[in-house]
Amino acid sequence: MSGITFRNVIKRYGKGAKANQVIHGVSAEIGDGEFVVIVGPSGCGKSTLLRMVAGLEEISAGEIAIGSRVVNDVEPAQRDIAMVFQNYALYPHMSNYDNMAYGLKIQGVPKAEIKQRVDKAAKILELSHLLERKPRELSGGQRQRVAMGRAIVRQPQVFLFDEPLSNLDAKLRAQTRLEIQKLHRELGITSLFVTHDQVEAMTLAQRIIVMNAGVMDQFGTPEEVYNRPATTFVASFIGSPPMNLLKAAPGVRSGQILGIRPEHIVVGEADGWSVNVEQVELLGAERLVYGRIGDEQIIARVDEGQFAPKVGDTVRMSARKDKLHWFDAGSGKRAE
Structure with a gap:
């Protein structure tokens, strides 16, 4: 061998x-x-x-x-x-x-x-x-x-x-x-x-x-x-649904892209981004919640038993601080 x-x-x-x-x-x-x-x-x-x-x-x-x-x-x-x-x-x-x-x-x-x-x-x-x-x-x-x-x-x-x-x-x-x-x-x-x-x-x-x-x-x-x-491409290709990549959401650093996996977004807390819910998909024991922060789409994964908004709701979404990923907006490469 x-x-x-x-x-x-x-x-x-x-x-x-x-x-x-x-x-x-x-x-x-x-x-x-x-x-x-x-x-x-x-x-x-x-x-x-x-x-x-x-x-x-x-x-x-x-x-x-x-x-x-x-x-x-x-x-x-x-x-x-x-x-x-x-x-x-x-x-x-x-x-x-x-x-x-x-x-x-x-x-x-x-x-x-x-x-x-x-x-x-x-x-x-x-x-x-x-x-x-x-x-x-x-x-x-x-x-x-x-x-x-x-x-x-x-x-x-x-x-x-x-x-x-x-x-x-x-x-x-x-x-x-x-x-x-x-x-x-x-x-x-x-x-x-x-x-x-x-x-x-x-x-x-x-x-x-x-x-x-x-x-x-x-x-x-x-x-x-x-x-x-290592890159925004890998982040968006690996994972289903893919990682959220946000360029213009409040709190995003200048010249960088914020990456956050859907399972690391908390829905319904008092703080966070204001999100208009456009679609909710039921996948058995979990739901995918699709919404927008301004012009950018965001997807959150909600487990069974957690708060699940309806289409048309406006909810707050926040990202777990220990699960943030940062990428250079020019090269797309991971920023340590």
Whole structure:
């Protein structure tokens, strides 16, 4: 097993003055056996970064190393990685066993060893009773587990996951997340997982890379990214609903932006901002209260049993003083 190192990695499409740079000097050290999620909106460069690790995209500048070996010029097949894609890409005419075993057969692995590896992977993924079926007889979640099993039997140094849960419904996504966590605990293989879903990032990752327009805005644990976002982009992207970012509310410092999570706003106290309530959303045991301070929107999360205003009310909202975040209004970077 091996870690992954990015050293000032740059990706450009085209050459000369018309070149379009899409990755801007990413540097990061992913430890041996670590599970890292790359998260960001569409077009931020997260899949491009993953594809450069896989060897499916050329690196314009900088270095990528797997373990101690720089792989810039190493063919994909020689990088000792296994990928799981959004599309399961299973052979419909083959049994699930044969789908998982096919790559090993091509490599000339002995039949007894193939069976041992496939049986072990099937047991980990709870697929043993489904090996003789065809992919069409399985649910979407089961097909994705077969695709993961096909990657596991390779016994690679690194797993690369490219939005593997995007085609699943909400219930299956949650179930498959648990299976991926269990898989990582069992195997301990270095894993790089790309997603646009911040819930997947927060629940799966040991550490998260947050990408923004080809730039790595932050690399940290889920707790660090949520509790101490490095930029206003991270603050607004991680968290549902996102962090409130206030520029003109009373008490905001000149040249700075005040960030406050919805759960850290107190509704109904005597002091604080005067807020006109525009919408209230019921989410089971909690409500989201949407309002405005002048021209700026503010969202508060109200737990069951707490004071819940109605649409059209004017209420007071105040922020917990120990939960304030300050950002530079020009750069968007965290202000200590």
